[in-house]
Amino acid sequence: MFTPRDRRLAETAVSALTDQLDLAPKPGLPDPRDPAARVTGHDHHALRWSAGAMTSGLTAMAAAARRTGEPSAALRAELGAIGRCTEHSLRLAGGGHRGALWTLGLLVAGAALTPSTGSDDITATVRRIAAHPDPGAPHRPSHGSAMSVRYGAAGARGEARAGFPHVRRALHVLTATRRSGAPETQARLDALLAVMASLRDSELLHTAGPSGLRQVHSEVQAVLEAGGTATPAGAAALAALDEALRARGWSPRGSAGLLAGALFLDALKSAGRNGNSQGAGSGRR
Incomplete structure (x- = not known):
């Protein structure tokens, strides 16, 4: 049995993901400028459609956590099983x-x-969930696990076990950039770049190797040091970065999912400030 809060949490998460998809210009990532996927290889319209297919699985995950009541090994196993079913729905x-x-x-x-909508409380709970192994995880190696073994990158599991430090970093930059008076689009782009500047992205490691990853980190840092995307110099550096990544065929996909996580936590915090801690649609447009 699902509750209204289960559904609202899932809908808030999907709204955060679609907000991330609609953000542009995202360097090397799918966005509305390339709907036919000529450059990134990912059809923007299809990605928006498949994002909606995530709603049922996320609702089930919220319900499983509420029903279990603690970040236990049993919950971790159930979340893994729901996640694999949801992946199948996404493929379809x-x-x-x-x-x-x-x-x-x-x-x-x-x-x-977590009763609180505070990001630190939620990510601390996530850290406790992710500390448990998933007994049903497939044994075949993924790109991420292979890069973790080869280069020592934390990967998606390492990020979760650390309480999503890059999600928290993105959320901090998002808040600080808004306070500086930057428009919402530029605040979100700066948050994305803050993740890209230090994340050891397994997709980039797979396609570009360690030297390519270091090059991307340096180029992203140059955008931030130019004042961020709200300044003329930063906007020009962002355009150059985007052109370079697309020409090379490099896509920092791991950063996009982490930005969606930051937008989800931001929406929950905004809902809490507005007196609706039960979840809400994505906070700002």
Whole structure:
């Protein structure tokens, strides 16, 4: 049995994901400028459609956390089983979003277990959930697990076990950039870049290797040091970064899912300030 709060948490997470998809210009990532996926290889319309297919699975994850009542090994196993079923639904709907599903699924479960809408409380709960192994996880290696073994990258599991430090970093930059008076789009782009500047993205490691990853980190840092995307110099540096990543065929996909996680936590915090701690649609447009 699902409660209204279970559904609202899931809908807030999907809204955060679609907000991330609609953000532009995202360097090397799918966005509305490339709806036919000529550059990124991911059809923007299909990604929006498949994001909606995540709602039922995220609702079930919220319900499982609420019903279990603690970040236990049993909950971790149930979340893994729900996640694999949801991945199948995503493939049928057009694919994509595996990283976002991992991030948002754990954050939704953490929010369902946490009375507070504070990001630190929710991510601390996620850390306790992710500390348990998933007994049903497939044994075949993924790109992420292979890169973790080869290069020592934390990967998606390491991010979760650390309480999603890059989600928290993105949320901090999002808040600080808004306070500086930047428009919402630029605040979100700066939050994305804050993740890209230090994340050891397994997709980039797979396609570009460690030297390519270091190059991306340096180029992203140059945008931030130019004053961020709200300044003329920063906007020009962002355009150059986007052109370079697309020309090379490099896509920092891991950063996009983590930004969606930050937008989800931001929406929960906004709902809490407005007196609706039960969840809400994505906070700002």
